[in-house]
Every structure is written in C-alpha cells, then in structure tokens.
Amino acid sequence: MTRRIAVVSAGLSNPSSTRMLADRLAQATVGELRARGIEAEVDVVELRELAHDITNNLLAGFAPPALEDAINRVVSADGLIAVTPIFSTSYSGLFKSFFDVIDPDALTGMPVLIGANAGTARHSLAIDYAIRPLFAYLHAEPVSTGVFAASSDWGARADEVRPLASRVERGARELAEAIARREPRAVVDPFDPDAFLGEGRSFGHLLGGLAGE
Amino acid sequence: MQFGIFSVSDITRDPTTGETPSEAQRIRDIVTIAKHVEEVGLDVFAIGEHHNPPFFSSSPTTTLAYIGAQTTNLILSTATTLITTNDPVKIAEDYAMLQHLTGGRVDLVMGRGNTGPVYPWFGQDIRQGLPLAIEHYALLRELWEKDVVDWEGTFRTPLQGFTATPRPLDGVAPFVWHGSIRTPEIAEQAAYYGDGFFANNIFWPKEHYQRLITLYRQRYAHYGHGTPEQAIVGLGGQAFMAKNSQDAVAAFRPYFDNAPVYGHGPSLEEFQELTPLTVGSPQQVIDRYAAMRDHYGDYQRQLFLVDHAGLPLKTVLEQLDLLGGEVVPVLRRELAENRPAEVPDAPTHAARVAAVYGDGPARQARPTSAGGNNLTVGGPYQDTPIAAPPATSGSAFGPAATQKENAR
Numbered sequence: 001m002t003r004r005i006a007v008v009s010a011g012l013s014n015p016s017s018t019r020m021l022a023d024r025l026a027q028a029t030v031g032e033l034r035a036r037g038i039e040a041e042v043d044v045v046e047l048r049e050l051a052h053d054i055t056n057n058l059l060a061g062f063a064p065p066a067l068e069d070a071i072n073r074v075v076s077a078d079g080l081i082a083v084t085p086i087f088s089t090s091y092s093g094l095f096k097s098f099f100d101v102i103d104p105d106a107l108t109g110m111p112v113l114i115g116a117n118a119g120t121a122r123h124s125l126a127i128d129y130a131i132r133p134l135f136a137y138l139h140a141e142p143v144s145t146g147v148f149a150a151s152s153d154w155g156a157r158a159d160e161v162r163p164l165a166s167r168v169e170r171g172a173r174e175l176a177e178a179i180a181r182r183e184p185r186a187v188v189d190p191f192d193p194d195a196f197l198g199e200g201r202s203f204g205h206l207l208g209g210l211a212g213e
Numbered sequence: 214m215q216f217g218i219f220s221v222s223d224i225t226r227d228p229t230t231g232e233t234p235s236e237a238q239r240i241r242d243i244v245t246i247a248k249h250v251e252e253v254g255l256d257v258f259a260i261g262e263h264h265n266p267p268f269f270s271s272s273p274t275t276t277l278a279y280i281g282a283q284t285t286n287l288i289l290s291t292a293t294t295l296i297t298t299n300d301p302v303k304i305a306e307d308y309a310m311l312q313h314l315t316g317g318r319v320d321l322v323m324g325r326g327n328t329g330p331v332y333p334w335f336g337q338d339i340r341q342g343l344p345l346a347i348e349h350y351a352l353l354r355e356l357w358e359k360d361v362v363d364w365e366g367t368f369r370t371p372l373q374g375f376t377a378t379p380r381p382l383d384g385v386a387p388f389v390w391h392g393s394i395r396t397p398e399i400a401e402q403a404a405y406y407g408d409g410f411f412a413n414n415i416f417w418p419k420e421h422y423q424r425l426i427t428l429y430r431q432r433y434a435h436y437g438h439g440t441p442e443q444a445i446v447g448l449g450g451q452a453f454m455a456k457n458s459q460d461a462v463a464a465f466r467p468y469f470d471n472a473p474v475y476g477h478g479p480s481l482e483e484f485q486e487l488t489p490l491t492v493g494s495p496q497q498v499i500d501r502y503a504a505m506r507d508h509y510g511d512y513q514r515q516l517f518l519v520d521h522a523g524l525p526l527k528t529v530l531e532q533l534d535l536l537g538g539e540v541v542p543v544l545r546r547e548l549a550e551n552r553p554a555e556v557p558d559a560p561t562h563a564a565r566v567a568a569v570y571g572d573g574p575a576r577q578a579r580p581t582s583a584g585g586n587n588l589t590v591g592g593p594y595q596d597t598p599i600a601a602p603p604a605t606s607g608s609a610f611g612p613a614a615t616q617k618e619n620a621r
Contacts, residue, residue: 055478056478056479056483058478059475059476059477059478059479060416060474060475060478060479060484061416061417061474061475062416062417062418062421062487064479064483064487065418065487190397191397191424191425191427191428193397193401193428193432193435195397196397196398196401197398197401202405203401203402203404203405203436204405206347206398206401207347207348207351
C-alpha cells in the first residue's frame with residue numbers, strides 16, 4: 001500500500017528556501033522508504049496560499065474549503081514533514097496559526113520530521129526549544145533529528161563537517177523508519193457512534209457511567 | 214412546518230450611526246420584535262441565555278412570559294437554555310411555570326453555552342461541560358415525568374422525595390430540542406430521548422451540520438423512535454433582504470463587517486457562499502431556504518436570526534415584514550410539496566397532549582394535604598400513583614430505566 005507524506009511549508013517568498021528544504025526532506029524520505037520496499041507519495045501544503053483562509057478560520061471558527069482540504073490531507077497522512085522559517089527566535093506566526101486551527105487531537109501519534117531555516121546557524125536550536133514542544137503538546141511523535149538549514153548551507157561556506165545533505169539524509173531515515181514501523185494511518189470519524197461512545201455502546205452507558213455504574 | 218426568529222440578545226453598536234442602544238431600549242425593542250413576529254404570521258420566537266455584556270438575556274423565562282402575555286399563538290422558545298450551568302431543578306420549575314402561564318406555548322433548546330467563564334459564575338467547571346449536559350438533562354426529564362424524585366448524581370446535591378412544582382401543564386412536559394454546533398454526543402442525546410435536534414446553521418458550512426443531523430437521524434431510528442426521516446429537526450438561518458438585492462448588500466455590509474462573531478474575517482461574499490447567510494432579494498432567500506430540505510431532509514422548524522449586529526429596530530421590523538409577507542408563505546407552500554406523509558409536523562403542546570391522552574381528559578394535578586411530606590402520605594398529588602412512580606416510557610429508556618431500578 002502506498003503511503004502518503006504530508007509536507008507543510010511555511011515559506012513566504014517564491015522561490016522559498018523553506019520549500020527547498022521541505023522538498024529535499026520529502027525526496028530523501030521517499031528514497032529511504034523505497035529502500036525499505038515501501039512506495040510513498042508526497043502531498044505538499046503551501047501555507048502562503050492558505051494565509052487568508054487560516055486567518056478567517058481563526059476569526060470565524062470554520063475552515064473554508066481549501067483549508068479544510070489541506071487540514072484533512074495533513075491529519076490523514078502517514079507522516080508529516082513540517083518546515084518553517086525562523087522568525088524572531090521561533091516558528092513563523094503563519095506556521096503556528098495553521099497548527100492552531102487543527103483539532104488538537106488530530107496529530108496524535110503522527111511521525112513528524114521538523115525542518116527550519118534562517119539566515120544564520122545561530123538560530124538552529126529553535127527546532128528543539130520552540131518547534132519540538134509544539135508537536136510534543138499535540139502528541140505527535142517528532143523524530144529526534146530536526147534539520148536546520150542556514151543561508152550558508154545553500155552556498156559556499158556550508159558546514160563541511162556535517163553538510164546539509166547528510167543531515168537531511170539522517171532526518172529522512174528516521175522519519176522513514178517511523179513510518180515503516182507503523183500501520184497505515186487510520187482516521188477516526190468523529191461522527192461514528194463507535195468513536196464517541198466506544199464500540200457497540202449506547203447512550204445509556206454514558207448515563208450509567210456518570211452514576212458510577 | 215414552523216417558522217420564526219431566534220435572537221442572541223446582543224446589544225451592539227450600530228456601525229452606521231455609532232449609537233449603542235441602552236439595555237432598557239434593547240429590552241423594550243425585543244418585546245416589540247417578538248410581538249411583530251406574531252403579527253406578520255410567523256410561529257416561533259426564541260431567545261438565548263447569556264450572563265455577560267453585551268447580552269441582556271440573563272432571564273429568558275421573564276422575557277418570554279412578558280411576551281407570552283401579549284401574544285396569542287406565538288410559540289416561545291429558547292436559543293439556548295444552558296443545561297450545564299443552570300440547576301435542572303430550576304429549569305424544571307421555571308419552564309413548567311411558563312407553560313401554565315402561556316397555555317403550553319413553550320419549548321426549549323438545550324445548549325452548553327458559548328463562553329468558558331460562565332461555568333464558574335454558576336459553580337461549575339467547563340471541563341465537565343458534556344457530563345453536566347448529560348446528567349442535568351437526565352434529571353430534568355425525571356423532574357418533569359415523576360411527581361416524586363429520589364435522585365443522586367455527580368454534580369449536584371441529591372434529592373430525596375422532591376417534587377418540582379408546578380407539574381407540567383396537562384401532565385405533558387415542554388418539548389425539548391438539543392442544540393449543538395460540533396458535538397456528536399449531543400446529537401446522540403437528542404436521538405436517545407426522541408427529542409428534537411436544532412442546528413444553528415449560521416456559523417459554519419452546511420456540510421458540518423449535515424454530518425450532525427445525519428448522525429442524529431440515524432441514531433433516532435437506532436433507539437426505536439421512528440424512521441430517520443421522522444426525527445425532529447430544526448434549523449437556524451440568516452437573511453437580510455431588500456426588494457433589490459444590491460440594496461440589501463449595501464445596507465447589510467457595514468453590519469456584517471463589524472458583526473461581533475464573524476466581523477473582520479471572511480468577506481460578506483465569502484461568508485454567503487460558505488454559510489446559509491443570504492443577503493439579497495426575497496426571492497433569493499426563498500430559493501436558498503427552499504433548498505435546505507435537499508441538504509438536511511424534510512424538517513420541522515426554521516428560525517432566522519434578524520435582530521443582531523446593531524441592526525436598528527426599524528430595520529428589524531422591516532425584515533420581519535418581508536419574511537412574513539413574501540418569504541415564509543412561499544416557503545410554507547414549497548416545503549409542503551412532496552413532503553412525505555410520514556414526516557411529522559412540528560411539535561405543539563396540543564398535539565403532544567393528544568398523543569398522550571387521545572380524546573380523554575389530560576391530567577390536572579391537584580395537591581393533596583401532604584404538605585410537602587411526599588414520602589409517607591401516598592404522594593403530593595391526588596392522582597400520584599401510590600406504587601413506585603411509573604417507569605419512563607419508550608424503548609429508548611431501557612438502559613436508563615434499568616439503572617434507576619438498580620439504584621432504588
């Protein structure tokens with residue numbers, strides 16, 4: 001069965017180095033999965049295109065169709081690659097707002113590879129002090145490697161000890177392993193009585209439960 | 214099919230004049246509005262319950278009783294009654310009282326409230342919102358159905374031999390709808406009891422409410438109350454009209470853009486596309502709402518929101534004239550066409566009394582001289598059954614009835 005990797009990219013410019021990093025992570029993860037005999041497809045969500053919808057969702061309480069579709073694609077994927085530029089020491093506001101409009105339970109158990117980019121490598125720990133806690137709170141399961149790309153990683157003065165390519169490869173391997181370990185992701189329908197009552201149960205059980213019986 | 218309006222009771226600055234009505238003004242206006250609802254030939258007036266500014270409707274039964282005294286046929290309802298933070302004992306008493314005063318022109322929509330802080334104002338905890346709604350409602354049913362209630366639960370002090378007075382008019386409790394915009398357990402609750410389900414149908418795309426209503430209809434049948442098509446569904450809606458649709462858009466836009474709930478968010482055009490809000494000519498409103506049954510199935514009640522976001526009284530009354538004069542008569546006709554015979558009419562007190570008693574006389578509760586000592590003298594009313602109170606009726610009550618038996 002083909003697995004699906006959702007890629008959320010919060011880059012604002014075009015071309016965007018956030019998207020470049022996201023694409024490399026996605027490509028490498030597909031390659032790592034293929035090496036394990038698993039076919040995977042990549043499903044990219046560009047938050048820039050959804051920025052107005054995300055704000056409207058924050059204000060009006062519901063997701064317009066394009067945003068709802070993107071949210072559904074993300075929460076039903078087998079793995080998530082989430083990449084944001086670092087703004088003022090943390091994820092961008094747009095990136096956070098997207099995760100704010102997703103049901104807080106919807107990413108439970110989701111393998112996540114975190115990526116971030118910024119002008120200098122001095123921001124690199126933001127992955128671990130700012131972005132990782134977000135996914136921990138959501139009960140997602142971010143792999144231990146996060147991949148940070150500074151502007152220099154794309155140019156001449158790149159890190160020569162652990163170049164970007166090897167960091168991408170390591171993160172991708174961890175995500176691929178996490179996806180391979182799991183069954184394909186099943187999405188629970190919240191309107192299925194089995195989902196909110198428990199399998200085969202009746203409303204009487206809710207009443208009885210309250211009475212301690 | 215019943216048509217009417219529902220008000221959230223907001224006191225909002227009119228963005229076109231900068232004027233904010235006083236509480237006194239807005240409360241006088243709501244009475245005028247409710248009376249006009251009857252004058253233009255609509256059936257239902259419903260009002261919300263809120264306990265914080267900018268809303269005024271903290272005491273819905275007071276308002277509804279005052280309106281009931283000045284109308285003759287108008288059904289008085291709520292949108293919604295806070296089943297979570299109100300003591301079910303007080304709800305049982307207040308609404309039975311309102312039933313008597315208005316000749317049974319009362320029903321209720323149960324809801325859980327729209328703001329977190331309201332819970333502690335009444336000694337409750339929002340984290341228990343759903344269990345509160347479930348337990349409180351179960352108690353409310355029991356208070357209306359049984360003359361003498363022994364009860365123990367999680368959220369309020371136990372009751373021993375308690376009688377909620379007055380007893381429901383003609384021995385038939387007010388009809389109850391359950392309102393929810395997102396919680397499947399509430400649709401389940403409505404289905405379990407065979408009550409109505411009301412979808413406010415204002416804020417979100419129809420697909421969302423379709424899922425809730427479909428669930429409610431399926432579970433209504435599951436619990437043995439009838440077919441899915443026989444479940445009792447109410448819908449909200451929102452419209453603003455002028456003869457010429459461009460005039461409607463121009464007049465409503467400032468109110469929309471500054472509205473408390475969705476203002477400064479999606480554009481009026483986007484919001485109209487995504488939600489049932491219809492701003493235009495009466496014919497456009499007719500077309501949009503005649504199609505509601507295609508989305509939700511044949512239903513029993515349609516309420517419109519018309520008096521919010523700072524719209525002045527004069528405008529609201531004009532909207533009611535258009536609704537009652539041009540829109541609702543056509544909708545009544547169109548929604549009656551091809552309506553399957555087995556789809557029930559909207560609930561009324563008279564119909565519910567007839568369903569219980571047929572042509573026989575309805576119960577008229579007359580106290581005994583027990584003087585409040587309900588446990589030893591055979592009962593508080595002359596016709597209170599001497600043996601154990603009657604089990605609640607209907608197959609849906611299997612698990613609950615068993616549980617009560619065990620508890621006793």
